[in-house]
Amino acid sequence: MHTPLITLNNISVRFTNSTLFTQLCFEIRQGQNWAITGKSGSGKSVMLQAIAGNVGINGGSIIYHFMDDVHKLYSDADALLTFHRFIAFAGAKHHFKTLSNTADFYYQQRYNSSDSEDTLTVRQYLQSVKVNTHAPAYWTFDKTVAALNLTTLCDKQTIKLSNGETKRLIIAAALLKNPVLLLLDNPMTGLDVETRKSFNVLLNEIAASGISIIMATSTHELPDVVTHVAVLDNGAISQSLTKKEFEVSEHNTINKTTVDGEALKALLNTSATQHHYKQIVSMTDVLIKYGEKVILNKVNWQINPGERWALLGHNGAGKSTLLSLINGDNPQAYANNIILFDKKRGTGESIWDIKSKIGFVSPELYQYFPTDNSCLQVIESGFYDTLGLFRPGNKAKADLALSWMKALEIEQYARQLLKNIPASAQRLCLLARALIKNPALLIFDEPCQGLDDHQQQHFKSVVDAICSISNVTLIYVTHYQHEIPDSVDKVLRLDKGEVVS
Incomplete structure (x- = not known):
């Protein structure tokens, strides 16, 4: 039996003014890669944010079992060696900054050459990622850039990237951290057909490198790497099963639509x-x-x-x-x-x-x-x-x-x-x-x-x-x-x- 990596014990999460989860339980074990699905607004993204430590929990606990091995390996490590260093989150929105280290972008900036020059290039952005020196560096800069098809974009300003190119860059930045756990929020949206195919292959290589994956995704986009599926509904996981057991047709959320x-x-x-x-x-x-x-x-x-x-x-x-x-x-x-x-x-x-x-x-x-x-x-x-x-x-x-x-x-x-x-x-x-x-x-x-x-x-x-x-x-x-x-x-x-x- 594979040992647990993380366990969510009866967690409660309030997001803005509403309670999304009450006594939510979830566990991921070594060798497992999970897809989190559910209707829009069911809390998939917030669940990933809670695991990443970006959203506070109001009750229960999250146990990061992999940290036991970290502390054994680095017994003399500094006090800042927390679980955050071993989890990478690739969200739906980017957080690019200007060369003056501000995030004061405006929508038309990408089309105004003088203003767009004030933004980091793809290379500069990736080189600014804080690499975890306590993790094996399988995903090097060159390897990651090649794997995400960013080589020809290295000298392009981040503000000028297309939506799909931006998505690839965000994932590359997460991968450079060589995390134990990679959290992906709808990673396939915005990617063209060919990129989705190559991304499917990339996910297999990521898992083979020892990284476990949890992704929020549609039931129609379950990459080959996924081993288990959890369905979120009304603040709880209504189903938790292997990918082989999961029947997409049973979770089709299309109802007959009527327009007045x-x-x-x-x-x-x-x-x-x-x-x-x-x-x-x-x-x-x-x-x-x-x-x-x-x-x-x-x-x-x-x-x-x-x-x-x-x-x-x-x-x-x-x-x-x-x-x-x-x-x-x-x-x-x-x-x-x-x-x-x-x-x-x-x-x-x-x-x-x-x-x-x-x-x-x-x-x-x-x-x-x-x-x-x-x-x-x-x-x-x-x-x-x-x-x-x-x-x-x-x-x-x-x-x-x-x-x-x-x-x-x-x-x-x-x-x-x-x-x-x-x-x-x-x-x-x-x-x-x-x-x-x-x-x-x-x-x-x-x-x-x-x-x-x-x-x-x-x-x-x-x-x-x-x-x-x-x-x-x-x-x-x-x-x-x-x-x-x-x-x-x-x-x-x-x-x-x-x-x-």
């Missing part, structure tokens, strides 16, 4: 200004370079009113840069032949003129969006295209925000601060913020990240309903074919900055 078409039609008419444009987007031979690095190479794209596009491509293919040209965030738009909403860029229109016509959401927006507003305030801020509400609330707009929350099944969070609700609900709030002003163009960049099956299916149904009763134009980005709404019927695919289909 009349209520949605009323919402779309409430803020209705009819959109009359000949062209939504027209790009001709668009070229974007940073130094000698070509990001987009002679891209041509025509988007007409009412069209619904999928924008596809691997991590780092140039999708986010292409969207930044449409959303008014990238100053290189002025040096290119780009028409937005019938106006050529650089002919007197402001960024705010452009943004007023677009509803936008992306992983980067989620990363940088301030979280100290209430959810109603966050959604109302969509009227003003600001990252948060910086003016007194308007009752009519707040009522409309609440109606959109009901449409997305998150009205229970209306008065709570954004930072105090589950990550999945935070993302849905930002989706409601994109929808509230009934824009001419919706840009949804990986909108279903972090949503469970039911939430994904319901959101798709809402998008399809909106497309069926309005002339809204849609650009939809995802790495998962099943997430694409049925209303999407056109595709632009990028590969290394060039259009391939």
Whole structure:
């Protein structure tokens, strides 16, 4: 029988103003690698944070059995040799800093060359990781960089990384610590198909190097390395079984979703200004370079009113840069032949003129969006295209925000601060913020990240309903074919900055 690594004995955890766990029990033994699954908001991420020591427990205890061996090996070690050094956590959000050691990033910084130079490169970021000198150094810098496919990115500023590249970097930083226990919070989200395949192989090598893995993940993404599965439900582990015993079909959280078409039609008419444009987007031979690095190479794209596009491509293919040209965030738009909403860029229109016509959401927006507003305030801020509400609330707009929350099944969070609700609900709030002003163009960049099956299916149904009763134009980005709404019927695919289909 394998010896225990950690044991959670009847732990209770309060997160913000609610109790997530009461008398939660869990144990991981040597040679085991666990997947923690469950509906959105069930506490998967908080459970990992509690194990990592990043969230305090209010009752019970967590026993780190592996520390017994550590103390035997390093009997004269300093008093700071705690379990924290032997656990690495790779979360959903990064904590990059500027060269002046602050975290004062802003959303558009990645597109402004002078400002982005104030950020660490991938190499500098990884070299700043505090390596545990009391652990065997199997995962060296060179080995880790190669394994996470970061070699060609070493001199790139962290702020300029794509969502998937950022995910790989966060995991690399965790791996460099050569931990006893590696905690991964939804590690597959944001990764393209090929990267997910190679990551599956990497996890096997990590386990073979003696590191045990616990990951929060969807039931549909259980890598080969997983030996056991625990299902979280209502603050407790409802099932704990081997992967062979686990039946994915029994844990399908998709329920039949219904969308109130009349209520949605009323919402779309409430803020209705009819959109009359000949062209939504027209790009001709668009070229974007940073130094000698070509990001987009002679891209041509025509988007007409009412069209619904999928924008596809691997991590780092140039999708986010292409969207930044449409959303008014990238100053290189002025040096290119780009028409937005019938106006050529650089002919007197402001960024705010452009943004007023677009509803936008992306992983980067989620990363940088301030979280100290209430959810109603966050959604109302969509009227003003600001990252948060910086003016007194308007009752009519707040009522409309609440109606959109009901449409997305998150009205229970209306008065709570954004930072105090589950990550999945935070993302849905930002989706409601994109929808509230009934824009001419919706840009949804990986909108279903972090949503469970039911939430994904319901959101798709809402998008399809909106497309069926309005002339809204849609650009939809995802790495998962099943997430694409049925209303999407056109595709632009990028590969290394060039259009391939």
